[in-house]
Amino acid sequence: xxxxxxxxxxxxxTGVESVSEGRRDFLKGTAAVGAATAxxxxxxxxxxxxxxxxxxxxxxxxxxxxxxxxxxxATVHWGYFSKILRPLVEVGSGDFxxxxxxxxxANDDRERMIEGDPGLESVYFWAKDKxxxxxxxxxxxxxxxxxxxxxxxxxxxxxxxxxxxxxARPGDVLEVRILDVYPRPSANPKYKGKAFGSNAAxxxxxxxxxxxxxxxxxxxxxxxxxxxxxxxxxxxxxxxFRWVPQTDPDGVVHEIIDYPGVPxxxxxxxxxxxxxxxxxxxxxxxxxxxxxxxKEEDMVDSIPPGYFGGNIDDWRIGKGATMxxxxxxxxxxxxxxxxxxxxxxxxxxxxxxxxxxTGVFQLILHKQRDLRGTLLQNxxxxxxxxxxxxxxHGFSYANYLAELGPKAQQExxxxxSVDKAMRDAFRKMRHFLMxxxxxxxxxxxxxxxxxxxxxxxxxxxxxxxxHATLKKRxxxxx
Amino acid sequence: xxxxxxxxxxxxxTGVESVSEGRRDFLKGTAAVGAATAxxxxxxxxxxxxxxxxxxxxxxxxxxxxxxxxxxxATVHWGYFSKILRPLVEVGSGDFxxxxxxxxxANDDRERMIEGDPGLESVYFWAKDKxxxxxxxxxxxxxxxxxxxxxxxxxxxxxxxxxxxxxARPGDVLEVRILDVYPRPSANPKYKGKAFGSNAAxxxxxxxxxxxxxxxxxxxxxxxxxxxxxxxxxxxxxxxFRWVPQTDPDGVVHEIIDYPGVPxxxxxxxxxxxxxxxxxxxxxxxxxxxxxxxKEEDMVDSIPPGYFGGNIDDWRIGKGATMxxxxxxxxxxxxxxxxxxxxxxxxxxxxxxxxxxTGVFQLILHKQRDLRGTLLQNxxxxxxxxxxxxxxHGFSYANYLAELGPKAQQExxxxxSVDKAMRDAFRKMRHFLMxxxxxxxxxxxxxxxxxxxxxxxxxxxxxxxxHATLKKRxxxxx
Numbered sequence: 001x002x003x004x005x006x007x008x009x010x011x012x013x014t015g016v017e018s019v020s021e022g023r024r025d026f027l028k029g030t031a032a033v034g035a036a037t038a039x040x041x042x043x044x045x046x047x048x049x050x051x052x053x054x055x056x057x058x059x060x061x062x063x064x065x066x067x068x069x070x071x072x073x074a075t076v077h078w079g080y081f082s083k084i085l086r087p088l089v090e091v092g093s094g095d096f097x098x099x100x101x102x103x104x105x106a107n108d109d110r111e112r113m114i115e116g117d118p119g120l121e122s123v124y125f126w127a128k129d130k131x132x133x134x135x136x137x138x139x140x141x142x143x144x145x146x147x148x149x150x151x152x153x154x155x156x157x158x159x160x161x162x163x164x165x166x167x168a169r170p171g172d173v174l175e176v177r178i179l180d181v182y183p184r185p186s187a188n189p190k191y192k193g194k195a196f197g198s199n200a201a202x203x204x205x206x207x208x209x210x211x212x213x214x215x216x217x218x219x220x221x222x223x224x225x226x227x228x229x230x231x232x233x234x235x236x237x238x239x240x241f242r243w244v245p246q247t248d249p250d251g252v253v254h255e256i257i258d259y260p261g262v263p264x265x266x267x268x269x270x271x272x273x274x275x276x277x278x279x280x281x282x283x284x285x286x287x288x289x290x291x292x293x294x295k296e297e298d299m300v301d302s303i304p305p306g307y308f309g310g311n312i313d314d315w316r317i318g319k320g321a322t323m324x325x326x327x328x329x330x331x332x333x334x335x336x337x338x339x340x341x342x343x344x345x346x347x348x349x350x351x352x353x354x355x356x357x358t359g360v361f362q363l364i365l366h367k368q369r370d371l372r373g374t375l376l377q378n379x380x381x382x383x384x385x386x387x388x389x390x391x392x393h394g395f396s397y398a399n400y401l402a403e404l405g406p407k408a409q410q411e412x413x414x415x416x417s418v419d420k421a422m423r424d425a426f427r428k429m430r431h432f433l434m435x436x437x438x439x440x441x442x443x444x445x446x447x448x449x450x451x452x453x454x455x456x457x458x459x460x461x462x463x464x465x466x467h468a469t470l471k472k473r474x475x476x477x478x
Numbered sequence: 479x480x481x482x483x484x485x486x487x488x489x490x491x492t493g494v495e496s497v498s499e500g501r502r503d504f505l506k507g508t509a510a511v512g513a514a515t516a517x518x519x520x521x522x523x524x525x526x527x528x529x530x531x532x533x534x535x536x537x538x539x540x541x542x543x544x545x546x547x548x549x550x551x552a553t554v555h556w557g558y559f560s561k562i563l564r565p566l567v568e569v570g571s572g573d574f575x576x577x578x579x580x581x582x583x584a585n586d587d588r589e590r591m592i593e594g595d596p597g598l599e600s601v602y603f604w605a606k607d608k609x610x611x612x613x614x615x616x617x618x619x620x621x622x623x624x625x626x627x628x629x630x631x632x633x634x635x636x637x638x639x640x641x642x643x644x645x646a647r648p649g650d651v652l653e654v655r656i657l658d659v660y661p662r663p664s665a666n667p668k669y670k671g672k673a674f675g676s677n678a679a680x681x682x683x684x685x686x687x688x689x690x691x692x693x694x695x696x697x698x699x700x701x702x703x704x705x706x707x708x709x710x711x712x713x714x715x716x717x718x719f720r721w722v723p724q725t726d727p728d729g730v731v732h733e734i735i736d737y738p739g740v741p742x743x744x745x746x747x748x749x750x751x752x753x754x755x756x757x758x759x760x761x762x763x764x765x766x767x768x769x770x771x772x773k774e775e776d777m778v779d780s781i782p783p784g785y786f787g788g789n790i791d792d793w794r795i796g797k798g799a800t801m802x803x804x805x806x807x808x809x810x811x812x813x814x815x816x817x818x819x820x821x822x823x824x825x826x827x828x829x830x831x832x833x834x835x836t837g838v839f840q841l842i843l844h845k846q847r848d849l850r851g852t853l854l855q856n857x858x859x860x861x862x863x864x865x866x867x868x869x870x871h872g873f874s875y876a877n878y879l880a881e882l883g884p885k886a887q888q889e890x891x892x893x894x895s896v897d898k899a900m901r902d903a904f905r906k907m908r909h910f911l912m913x914x915x916x917x918x919x920x921x922x923x924x925x926x927x928x929x930x931x932x933x934x935x936x937x938x939x940x941x942x943x944x945h946a947t948l949k950k951r952x953x954x955x956x
Contacts, residue, residue, distance in 0.1 A: 199924050199927055199928055201920065201923045201924055201927065205923075205927075206900070206901075206904060207904060207908075207923050210901070210904070210905070211919065212908075212912075212919050213918075213919045220920045220923070220924070222920075222921075222924040224928070234955075235928075236955065237921075237924070240920055240921075240924065275918070275920070275921050276917070276921050276924070276925060277955075278953065278954075278955035278956060279921075279925060279952055279953060279955055280951065280952060280953075280954055280955040281925070281928050281929045281952065282929065282949060282951065282952070342928045342929065343927070343928060344926060344927060344928060344929050344930040344931050344932070345930075345931035345932050345933060346900070346926075346927075346930070346931070346932035346946075347927060348904060348923070348926045348927045348930070348932070349923045349924065349926065349927040350927070351927065352927065352928055353928050417897060418896040418897045418900050418944075419895060419896045419897055422684070422824070422896050422934060422937060423684075423688070426684060426685060426688070426826060427688070430685075430690075434690075439754070440691075440753070441689065441690050441691045442679065442691075442698045442700075442718060442720075442753075443700075443715075443718075443753050443754050443757075445679045445683075445685050445698070445826070445827045446677050446679055446698070446700040446715070446718065446754070446827065447754060447757060447759070448822060448824075448826045448827065449677055449679065449683075449821070449822060449824075449825060449826045449827040449828070449829065449830065450677055450702070450713075450759050450820045450821060450822055450830060450831050451759050451760065451820065451822050452822040452823075452824070452826070453822050453823035453824070453933065454822070454823050454824035454826070454933065454934040455823060455931065455932065455933040455934060456900060456932040456933060456934065456944065459900060466896075466934065468824075471760060473758065473760065474757055474758060474759065474760070475756065475757060475758075476756075476758055477712075477714065477755075477756035477757055477758040478756060
């Protein structure tokens with residue numbers, strides 16, 4: 001791809017091309033080797049604390065082409081993607097946007113993960129007569145199916161956005177460069193310098209009906225602690241507790257973890273401190289969900305990933321990585337959420353270390369007319385590029401919304417399969433090699449056998465995932 | 479584990495403990511950072527060429543506790559494991575053994591991979607009235623089922639062995655340290671300094687009934703070239719060709735690749751040179767098959783892996799790695815084969831770069847009575863240790879021979895599943911964490927979700943595989 005060409009259209013529109021070009025070159029170099037937040041602030045990206053952000057509206061800040069989207073009840077949509085959402089900001093190709101992502105598991109330990117943080121308190125506010133973010137999920141607002149609550153929890157992630165990308169049209173590709181990712185510190189003075197996340201071994205986990213010890217089944221939440229200063233590359237467990245029925249402010253009893261953001265009453269649970277003693281979990285900060293709005297439905301459950309990205313849950317989608325998404329609706333409508341401090345391939349028990357993070361992104365729009373001959377030609381799935389690798393993401397169904405009929409959003413949960421995801425990943429990697437590298441089918445298949453690695457991305461998101469990675473150095477010959 | 483204690487029993491028996499201890503310490507250090515063959519020869523391991531090996535019988539060489547097992551028609555068993563095979567050598571715990579492994583795909587290009595090499599010529603010799611290694615596979619010798627040839631190709635790998643480990647009894651664990659792995663150079667003067675391997679995209683591949691281009695289906699073989707001098711860490715494709723029916727020396731026509739070692743008549747195939755131009759495949763030399771004899775049957779197809787190891791096809795089982803296998807029969811009966819120059823996780827199209835390699839191993843016997851409190855306690859599956867990671871190997875069936883009834887060896891091919899292998903890998907990693915690290919089930923499950931990576935080992939060996947890896951540094955806390 002020609003960097004310059006890709007940025008041109010935008011530059012003309014915004015009049016900031018020269019600034020943008022220079023910065024992009026700089027970032028391109030540093031992102032690859034792991035740019036620290038400091039380097040971004042040094043070139044004009046102000047560091048904004050959650051407390052400062054609470055006073056801001058989504059919009060342009062500092063430099064001409066840097067936007068900031070704080071997370072609050074006014075800027076998040078909880079549990080769903082939607083092409084009919086009103087965008088928070090409109091940006092041009094080449095622009096930068098900082099997005100705050102809040103974890104939907106913060107109420108597992110309100111003291112550590114919510115208290116004192118205006119953005120989190122705003123999103124999570126829920127009293128008997130007032131619930132700041134009422135809809136949680138793509139289900140009915142009157143909870144007429146299960147009675148769990150508005151939106152029914154058909155989709156669980158707190159998503160910040162959407163961001164409208166100027167000139168983006170169906171058939172284009174949006175490149176999302178993740179320039180930086182940093183933790184959201186606990187705002188509680190008791191926990192100064194620390195950040196916290198929650199891991200739920202939940203009913204939708206792969207393990208749930210396959211337990212050894214009593215009581216069976218059970219849901220267990222483990223609270224993890226990280227340094228908010230960035231001086232430790234590992235997390236440690238603080239305590240765990242077994243989920244017991246929790247009554248939400250509207251009086252609904254949640255026997256299991258069936259609705260996002262239910263406050264956990266810690267007088268009802270038994271905190272077991274000292275678990276996972278001496279264990280250090282290597283951190284892999286990333287976004288479980290980055291995605292564009294799908295075109296098929298107005299309201300789409302945030303849990304199953306698809307061609308539009310969404311809940312891919314690949315820990316490689318972190319700092320220094322670049323994602324490419326096919327644009328399905330005008331403006332693309334980018335949303336970000338489900339931030340994770342660490343996750344293993346498979347996300348076995350249902351969640352990662354779910355934690356609030358902030359990401360700095362650069363968005364580059366690739367118009368359909370310019371894609372021929374580039375590695376984005378005919379891209380119909382989310383593609384990942386890291387410093388060393390390419391990765392495609394296969395799912396049980398490449399586009400479950402289109403493939404599974406009018407009840408696709410229910411059907412997908414009955415058709416989860418790693419075997420099918422493996423098949424899809426094979427087809428996508430073959431497509432990638434034949435289209436972008438000009439290999440014959442026989443060449444592509446041999447190369448996949450001897451050099452591509454297929455891994456289990458997740459077995460917990462309805463539309464299960466297998467990714468295939470290939471080292472870039474494979475193409476270094478001459 | 480206490481290194482010293484583990485070696486003691488053997489030292490007494492062989493009288494070489496002091497030598498063994500010193501060498502083991504040395505190797506322990508160097509293996510971890512990648513010991514070159516040079517370092518092994520420097521401490522008394524003679525470098526033996528295939529030509530020299532052809533004059534040798536399996537047995538002790540050089541130092542008191544180093545054994546050498548050359549590959550020839552007299553020392554290989556083709557396509558099966560068997561507890562009733564006569565061992566080639568008997569070694570004690572702590573002893574070293576160098577084993578030559580020959581690829582079963584050498585006849586895809588006889589000129590490059592067989593000609594002039596006495597070991598390969600011995601194993602592959604097949605004329606109308608004489609076939610040096612008649613049985614190929616665990617099937618009937620009269621080929622009464624499909625008529626493919628003796629053994630029916632129910633199992634395909636050329637396995638060198640078995641090695642009998644003194645005092646090994648069912649319930650013990652055999653530790654196999656892979657100290658070095660080196661390529662077998664082409665013995666044809668035309669290809670001096672080079673080594674070759676073959677990749678077959680074959681009918682048992684995951685891709686076979688899911689092709690885009692005509693003719694469908696088709697089998698394609700790609701010949702790869704490596705440096706035999708160790709000065710390049712990549713392989714390149716030389717040419718590929720489509721399989722066409724081949725008539726073996728007994729007059730049987732092989733429409734597809736249905737019997738191992740069938741000579742490919744190159745006057746019948748079209749060699750396409752210049753394929754995968756500019757592609758460099760990173761090499762990952764390893765053994766697709768290392769295993770002990772299973773106890774369930776006298777003749778066991780070499781293709782499906784199981785609790786005894788066998789055809790695990792994990793590229794991590796290379797130099798510097800250590801495998802632990804549960805012993806099922808007296809002496810363990812270790813065999814080695816299916817050597818690979820490179821393979822991706824999933825071995826998508828049926829094979830790796832199949833190539834003859836030689837391995838230097840150290841074998842350590844862990845008696846059942848000493849396992850309590852060690853990480854080998856109650857080990858009922860093959861366990862992998864590398865410098866940085868632990869890995870367990872899950873299969874569609876943990877022990878298909880015991881689980882699938884009297885026709886298990888046929889049934890396994892009808893029940894291949896990544897989903898089931900994922901389940902088995904989950905259970906094994908949970909067992910590993912609970913047994914060897916003393917974690918509660920809740921701790922183990924949370925840790926797996928946030929730190930263990932599940933990958934697709936292979937989808938081509940009947941008993942499909944998913945491995946789970948965990949970084950050792952996870953346990954580095956204090």
